[in-house]
Amino acid sequence: MRLAMVIDLKRCVGCYGCQIACKAEHGTPPGVFNTRVVKQEIGEYPTVNLVSLPVGCNHCSDAPCVASCPTGASFVWEDSGIVDIDPDKCVGCRSCMMACPYSNRYFVSERLDYYGDKGPTIIEAYWNAKTQLGVVRKCNFCRDRIMEGKEPACVANCPAIARHIGDISDPTSEVSRLIKERGGFTLQPEKGTGPNVYYLPA
Amino acid sequence: MTSGQLKYEKFMVDLTREYRPQREWAEGRGLYLIIGHFLVGVAGGAWIFGHLFDHPASLVCSFFLAVGGGLCHLINLGRPERFWRMMRCIRTSWVARGFWGISFFMVGGIIFLPALVFPDFLWSADSFIAKTGEAIAWVGAVIMIGYMGFAYMVSKAIPFWNSPLHPVLYIAYALRGGAGLLFLLAPMYALAPRLEASLLQSWIWITCLVIALWGVEAVAVMSSGDGAARRSFHELFKGNLAGYVYIGILLLGLVVPVFLLSGVAVAQTSLSLAFVGLTSVIGDLFIKLCSVKAGVHIPVRI
Numbered sequence: 492m493r494l495a496m497v498i499d500l501k502r503c504v505g506c507y508g509c510q511i512a513c514k515a516e517h518g519t520p521p522g523v524f525n526t527r528v529v530k531q532e533i534g535e536y537p538t539v540n541l542v543s544l545p546v547g548c549n550h551c552s553d554a555p556c557v558a559s560c561p562t563g564a565s566f567v568w569e570d571s572g573i574v575d576i577d578p579d580k581c582v583g584c585r586s587c588m589m590a591c592p593y594s595n596r597y598f599v600s601e602r603l604d605y606y607g608d609k610g611p612t613i614i615e616a617y618w619n620a621k622t623q624l625g626v627v628r629k630c631n632f633c634r635d636r637i638m639e640g641k642e643p644a645c646v647a648n649c650p651a652i653a654r655h656i657g658d659i660s661d662p663t664s665e666v667s668r669l670i671k672e673r674g675g676f677t678l679q680p681e682k683g684t685g686p687n688v689y690y691l692p693a
Numbered sequence: 694m695t696s697g698q699l700k701y702e703k704f705m706v707d708l709t710r711e712y713r714p715q716r717e718w719a720e721g722r723g724l725y726l727i728i729g730h731f732l733v734g735v736a737g738g739a740w741i742f743g744h745l746f747d748h749p750a751s752l753v754c755s756f757f758l759a760v761g762g763g764l765c766h767l768i769n770l771g772r773p774e775r776f777w778r779m780m781r782c783i784r785t786s787w788v789a790r791g792f793w794g795i796s797f798f799m800v801g802g803i804i805f806l807p808a809l810v811f812p813d814f815l816w817s818a819d820s821f822i823a824k825t826g827e828a829i830a831w832v833g834a835v836i837m838i839g840y841m842g843f844a845y846m847v848s849k850a851i852p853f854w855n856s857p858l859h860p861v862l863y864i865a866y867a868l869r870g871g872a873g874l875l876f877l878l879a880p881m882y883a884l885a886p887r888l889e890a891s892l893l894q895s896w897i898w899i900t901c902l903v904i905a906l907w908g909v910e911a912v913a914v915m916s917s918g919d920g921a922a923r924r925s926f927h928e929l930f931k932g933n934l935a936g937y938v939y940i941g942i943l944l945l946g947l948v949v950p951v952f953l954l955s956g957v958a959v960a961q962t963s964l965s966l967a968f969v970g971l972t973s974v975i976g977d978l979f980i981k982l983c984s985v986k987a988g989v990h991i992p993v994r995i
Binding site: 500598602678690 | 695698721722723771772776778782785786787789792844847848849850851991993994995
């Protein structure tokens with residue numbers, strides 16, 4: 492099985508729901524966005540369009556971050572094709588951040604709280620105790636939720652049903668059908684990394 | 694404001710830019726990586742020239758530079774206590790190969806150099822143990838001067854580095870730095886006049902090679918490079934890094950040494966050559982600093 496995500500740019504309303512859902516699910520500190528929404532103007536006057544482009548880890552089939560990691564901390568789950576990081580193995584060299592053409596990895600070197608001097612909230616204190624400093628973080632398609640049979644937080648919380656996840660190696664799956672019928676495309680295919688996040692045209 | 698808060702503020706501003714500068718390998722503890730690459734490069738180059746010109750002082754000096762460079766590499770890590778894990782992925786990772794290179798060099802140096810420096814040491818410089826150490830250090834030196842450029846070249850996020858010229862440039866910097874170090878040591882540990890002329894010729898040829906490679910890179914980036922690579926070049930010559938480039942690289946690293954070597958103002962003595970070595974080495978540090986700091990990420994867009 493190889494998991495892939497399909498994001499329908501026609502449906503995405505740019506509400507940042509996925510970004511917030513991910514932050515709530517993983518308790519990411521300030522400056523870490525496992526998924527984020529980029530606003531992009533396309534076209535030329537007078538036919539200009541503002542597109543909301545949700546971006547995150549592309550869980551590439553030939554992930555350069557995995558190849559560049561000197562410790563094996565960046566790895567691919569064989570059962571799903573999810574690219575993940577083992578924080579216990581990461582030395583924080585950041586070579587994976589330089590290798591990722593999508594720039595979707597984040598190095599957390601210091602504890603930062605959203606309310607600064609007022610200290611961490613209860614939920615921040617919970618996540619601070621669970622996560623390591625001096626290591627790189629990234630999206631893992633909410634692997635824990637997937638193992639429980641749930642959808643990733645960004646998919647489950649999208650109010651416009653713009654995100655879909657499924658097995659791309661199964662030609663009858665919804666993601667395979669959407670990519671085929673709607674002309675799904677990937678970002679920066681010329682980099683040759685085989686990304687597994689597809690976008691449907693706006 | 695703490696460094697973490699400052700980093701966050703910069704990051705949030707960077708996200709609004711079309712071309713986001715890479716800061717992880719250039720600011721904060723990332724600066725140690727640049728210094729580490731500089732020291733390790735000079736160490737590798739000095740090892741090669743030290744052998745070619747039979748100059749034991751530069752061999753010893755290159756060992757200590759490599760130790761300093763290795764320490765800088767460690768400081769750059771987020772979790773330095775796990776450094777030993779970097780020996781694992783040598784088949785795919787240039788960082789892991791670099792780790793092996795520096796380790797080989799240090800182990801080989803520890804075995805070989807005491808025998809070279811102390812005639813009454815446990816084993817002689819011609820013994821099998823010393824020769825084995827020397828061979829190990831040679832392998833380490835070759836990896837050390839080679840791995841840096843490749844580590845940058847495989848960085849797909851930064852188009853300016855993602856060029857096949859980068860490894861050649863880094864090898865050339867290392868050799869130039871090595872020659873510069875020999876000049877720097879010349880007043881204390883003299884070279885034979887014939888060797889000095891030969892080393893000078895090597896330095897000139899390598900400098901010409903560096904200039905030619907930069908020319909080719911400039912033409913390649915400006916004619917067919919993508920927007921992010923062009924942005925990096927703009928940063929170097931017209932942007933925030935222009936001061937470092939014109940004063941550090943061109944003036945200190947090129948104009949001053951060439952002026953001194955021309956013999957117009959001062960006669961060519963070992964002291965003037967030492968000054969040439971010093972300015973050349975400082976120029977190389979600025980080259981590395983600027984080319985790393987100039988890196989910008991590929992913009993995320995459809």
